[in-house]
Amino acid sequence: MTSLNKITDFRRPVAINLANRPTASSCDDCGARRHGLCDALSDDEVGFLARAAQHVSLQPNTVFIEEGEAALYFYNINSGNVRLFKSLPDGRRQITGFAGPGHFLGLAATTKNMFSAETMEPVKLCRFSRSSIAAVFEEFPVLERKLLDVAMHELVLSQQQMLLLGRKTAIERIASFLLSWAERLEICASGALPKPNVSMPLPLSRTDLADYLGLTIETVSRSLSNLKREGLIDIPNIHEIILLRPQALSDIAEAAV
Amino acid sequence: MTSLNKITDFRRPVAINLANRPTASSCDDCGARRHGLCDALSDDEVGFLARAAQHVSLQPNTVFIEEGEAALYFYNINSGNVRLFKSLPDGRRQITGFAGPGHFLGLAATTKNMFSAETMEPVKLCRFSRSSIAAVFEEFPVLERKLLDVAMHELVLSQQQMLLLGRKTAIERIASFLLSWAERLEICASGALPKPNVSMPLPLSRTDLADYLGLTIETVSRSLSNLKREGLIDIPNIHEIILLRPQALSDIAEAAV
């Protein structure tokens, strides 16, 4: 807690501008209308919700939630992906997760943000003030149920990630990540393996990958090269991975004995 | 997912026995009556809740939730502490958190348990079947609000733990842990430092500590010895730590620059 204002000393983000307001005031064509929270509401209810929201467009690499700052807003992402992370004063960074369309951010019942959030691509989101959200919950208790479901799932994911960060080797982390990423992209069902030879976009940079998996970019690169050399994956280009042998990846990821 | 049934091959737990039923059918003298979920309810409501619950007493080191098993029950802890963990087939273990009186376990909306839970001491808890809980939520929507608050706080804690596991050195992990443990014991307010020279019980074994911090017991022991040699802590006995210089600990924990 000593000097959190320093955490952006490196990797300086694009200056934030939340002033540029509504582009789409209707929710009908919103990318998140059928996802996440809004999916739990009727059209009328979403209309009510929309009147409490400000619609914001953000450029790539914009930090719109900064750890330690006053938590004035909640956010519901409409389009684009963001990374969530925590940093140490000396610049070390841990990405704790990713959030896409339908994800709801900033709900912790604290007055300060407990993590930072940065766009990875152009992002559109709805912003709610903390005061307005209380009324929304009052109006739609179903939202709490929905948020509880989401939060429990996030907890499951973070427990998996703790096992990965605390106990897995570099190659196990990479293999685990590739399979969980396939699940996230819905290339395969939760808990199931993708079919051999499926191709998968990987929009993350090696730096993001390293900061998510608790490794360095060099180790990430070497581990990917190893998996490629062993014929478990192919890497046609930086942002695409082909899972040649998912079962073998799984054996590594789960340390099968 | 290859051979989860092997995870208890070592560290074999005491055989579980959930058959020994009610000791206290009244909630009045329950250790959790003024904590966690039950604190959010009136006496009448708790009475209703109690009729849906089975009261269970467990011996120390009893695994009562096993990862991969069918998730038939929810649990509310009344007294005693438990460790939550995930394991790899070769025995590596990551403790993902601890739960005490008032904590609610097993809520994830999956049909299989996504983690294991083991008592650390004699534990009393209330057990609810998954079917009964739906009715309870129907009856008391306030519980969902409460659970959401708890879940969000758990998420904050697990993000902190991910930063620790992914990016902190051994000595930083130990220093961070000692301060967060002081917070958990309410020796100091959340985010604040304890006063110098406060004594703190540490009921964890070195093995638990290592499995929680992603280290080995040897590294835990060495790091504690270092902190003692440097005069930041004292260790009068294995299960007690005196925080001589909390500010210095914090400087290490947060990597102050």
Next chain:
DNA sequence: CGGATCATTGATACTAGTCAAGTCACGTGG
């Protein structure tokens, strides 16, 4: 007192980090 268990300390090994050089892809401008 003896044995078991857990913790500490020491010596060594190994994984992943650091430092540095080289490669590749891409966009710009001559």
Next chain:
DNA sequence: CCACGTGACTTGACTAGTATCAATGATCCG
């Protein structure tokens, strides 16, 4: 169209921090 520059990635050589292996010490309990 190609030279150049930039940034991201890969690969190699070496180092450092933590794990592993092993021995010793402390504590508890019968």
